Amino acid sequence: MREINLICINCPLGCPLVVEMEGKEVLKVTGNTCKRGEIYGRKEVTDPTRIVTSTVRVKGSKEKTVPVKTSKDIPKDKIFSCVTALKEVEVEAPIYMGDIILENVADTGINIIATKNVYSG
Amino acid sequence: MKAYDIVIIGGGPAGLAAAISAKKAGIESILILERDQELGGILNQCIHNGFGLHIFQEELTGPEYADRYIRQVKALNIEYQLNTMVMEISRDKLVTVMNREEGLFQIQAKAVVLAMGCRERSRGALNIPGFRPAGIFSAGTAQRLVNREGYLPGREVVILGSGDIGLIMARRMTLEGAKVKVVAELMPYSGGLKRNIVQCLDDFGIPLKLSHTVVDIKGKKRLESVTLARVDEKGKPVLGTEEEYSCDTLLLSVGLIPENELSVSMGVEMDSVTSGPRVNESLETSIPGVFACGNVLHVHDLVDFVSEEAALAGKCAALHVLRKEDEGKLAEIFPEEKENIRLVAGEGIRYTVPAVINIGRMEEELKVRFRVGSVYKNAFITVYFDEEEVFRKKKLILAPGEMEEVELTKEKLEEFPRLSQIILRIEEK
Numbered sequence: 001m002r003e004i005n006l007i008c009i010n011c012p013l014g015c016p017l018v019v020e021m022e023g024k025e026v027l028k029v030t031g032n033t034c035k036r037g038e039i040y041g042r043k044e045v046t047d048p049t050r051i052v053t054s055t056v057r058v059k060g061s062k063e064k065t066v067p068v069k070t071s072k073d074i075p076k077d078k079i080f081s082c083v084t085a086l087k088e089v090e091v092e093a094p095i096y097m098g099d100i101i102l103e104n105v106a107d108t109g110i111n112i113i114a115t116k117n118v119y120s121g
Numbered sequence: 122m123k124a125y126d127i128v129i130i131g132g133g134p135a136g137l138a139a140a141i142s143a144k145k146a147g148i149e150s151i152l153i154l155e156r157d158q159e160l161g162g163i164l165n166q167c168i169h170n171g172f173g174l175h176i177f178q179e180e181l182t183g184p185e186y187a188d189r190y191i192r193q194v195k196a197l198n199i200e201y202q203l204n205t206m207v208m209e210i211s212r213d214k215l216v217t218v219m220n221r222e223e224g225l226f227q228i229q230a231k232a233v234v235l236a237m238g239c240r241e242r243s244r245g246a247l248n249i250p251g252f253r254p255a256g257i258f259s260a261g262t263a264q265r266l267v268n269r270e271g272y273l274p275g276r277e278v279v280i281l282g283s284g285d286i287g288l289i290m291a292r293r294m295t296l297e298g299a300k301v302k303v304v305a306e307l308m309p310y311s312g313g314l315k316r317n318i319v320q321c322l323d324d325f326g327i328p329l330k331l332s333h334t335v336v337d338i339k340g341k342k343r344l345e346s347v348t349l350a351r352v353d354e355k356g357k358p359v360l361g362t363e364e365e366y367s368c369d370t371l372l373l374s375v376g377l378i379p380e381n382e383l384s385v386s387m388g389v390e391m392d393s394v395t396s397g398p399r400v401n402e403s404l405e406t407s408i409p410g411v412f413a414c415g416n417v418l419h420v421h422d423l424v425d426f427v428s429e430e431a432a433l434a435g436k437c438a439a440l441h442v443l444r445k446e447d448e449g450k451l452a453e454i455f456p457e458e459k460e461n462i463r464l465v466a467g468e469g470i471r472y473t474v475p476a477v478i479n480i481g482r483m484e485e486e487l488k489v490r491f492r493v494g495s496v497y498k499n500a501f502i503t504v505y506f507d508e509e510e511v512f513r514k515k516k517l518i519l520a521p522g523e524m525e526e527v528e529l530t531k532e533k534l535e536e537f538p539r540l541s542q543i544i545l546r547i548e549e550k
């Protein structure tokens with residue numbers, strides 16, 4: 001059996017969680033004050049994911065960059081390959097919020113989309 | 122000379138929400154003045170997500186959140202002028218502005234909404250004498266350089282202060298390829314959100330040293346190293362606890378301060394705790410017809426509350442203009458002027474916004490926002506009308522970094538016709 005220590009991030013209380021695991025299975029979550037802590041603890045040890053936000057370079061605009069994000073959360077261990085892939089990308093203005101900037105980033109099946117309008121000129 | 126019913130100073134989230142609600146309250150003639158080249162304020166550089174959970178029940182990035190309001194401003198045909206800096210506002214609401222095309226000119230307003238936001242504290246953060254080499258930035262400046270200019274200001278980074286902007290930048294610079302060695306916080310607790318500590322520091326193995334400060338910096342032209350030391354309860358560095366970190370960049374994230382040069386020079390009465398104007402239930406300053414909202418009023422950590430507060434300021438500015446136009450019509454809305462009731466920040470409370478309430482003018486419900494002075498566990502927020510306790514709520518945790526609120530109702534206040542003050546207190550049992 002393994003014990004993993006986490007801090008619940010769902011409210012300012014920040015309960016210290018202890019997740020007991022056997023292999024890949026969660027036996028029990030303790031230290032949480034409410035149900036949300038247990039849900040978070042289970043997900044965080046079995047399938048931790050994050051929304052990743054960054055910027056990519058833009059050509060043909062007063063703006064130098066366009067902010068972007070993953071359209072859904074991606075596995076935590078893919079964060080670095082995701083931003084590394086974005087370093088190679090340069091896009092041409094105009095770009096509109098929601099435009100797909102890069103498909104299937106780092107083989108996650110998730111697209112990178114623009115989060116701001118960047119006009120040309 | 123140009124004239125508008127309502128002139129709004131600043132086109133950030135506060136200015137945008139104020140304009141939208143003033144328009145919806147029936148004012149046609151509104152102008153937003155913004156010194157930057159686009160609307161949206163500081164949100165344009167906050168590319169991370171986590172905005173709007175409260176209002177939209179979804180997690181937006183800063184630019185996405187701003188866009189929701191910019192779209193409304195455009196759809197409602199509200200006028201705005203970009204690249205236009207407000208230089209001065211007189212007591213009788215003559216606004217002096219400057220831009221490239223028109224030079225210096227003046228606009229007469231019937232009501233003014235102050236929405237200039239805040240800036241970062243920097244002076245006094247580094248309590249060490251001597252020369253400052255290149256490589257020392259405020260976290261917000263670094264945020265603009267990385268996110269807007271696409272320029273990484275350094276490779277090896279130490280961050281002083283664990284405010285949210287510092288934490289967000291620790292992650293951002295790490296993802297951009299820099300090595301963030303440590304975040305040092307003077308206080309025994311972090312001022313940042315738990316979520317940011319976990320997702321910006323713990324995710325990347327960046328250590329957070331509480332009760333630590335910078336005691337020395339080295340480097341002639343460019344920063345070469347920063348020395349941290351532990352501090353005792355009084356905030357004094359403890360000898361022998363020094364640790365030197367080689368680095369080329371030091372980010373300061375030591376708090377925000379409302380941007381109130383304009384308010385001060387026009388003679389608005391200020392609150393020494395918030396560094397913002399003192400306002401009443403209508404978010405009106407000591408000068409009638411001048412309103413304030415957002416970070417210029419008091420520093421907010423969640424933009425959702427900025428938008429909510431600004432909507433009230435915009436509506437009240439609209440009512441002010443309507444009252445001037447038709448005293449009779451307004452007599453219905455504000456039946457009578459009553460004595461002001463003072464709001465007092467009692468034990469544990471640093472300040473309240475508003476600072477005074479006129480029941481005659483208040484809406485059915487009024488949110489009083491405040492901050493506590495230190496961390497409390499299992500304590501009670503209490504409200505007293507003079508001596509009588511009227512509200513008590515248990516909180517598992519209260520922290521200076523989290524703005525709190527209580528709601529007062531007109532109905533309850535009217536039960537106390539001779540009320541002179543309302544006192545908020547934190548009680549530990």
Ligand SMILES: Cc1cc2nc3c(=O)[nH]c(=O)nc-3n(C[C@H](O)[C@H](O)[C@H](O)COP(=O)(O)OP(=O)(O)OC[C@H]3O[C@@H](n4cnc5c(N)ncnc54)[C@H](O)[C@@H]3O)c2cc1C
Pocket residue numbers: 130131132133134135136154155156157161162163164167172205206207208236237238239240241260261262264285286289377380383414415416417421422423424425427
């Ligand atoms: C660097 C930084 C990062 C932040 N990050 C976050 C975050 O991640 N999450 C969060 O919830 N909050 C964050 N905040 C707090 C954030 O400021 C508020 O949530 C919100 O943006 C405040 O809205 P506002 O309209 O009051 O101020 P602002 O967004 O600052 O807007 C004020 C506007 O007024 C304009 N202005 C000022 N003076 C003049 C003048 N004289 N003439 C014309 N225009 C003028 C400015 O250019 C600006 O556009 C951050 C603040 C700063 C300073």
Ligand code: SF4
Pocket residue numbers: 008009010011012013014015031032033034035036037038
């Ligand atoms: S477990 Fe519940 S109470 Fe504790 S931090 Fe998480 S959400 Fe807050």
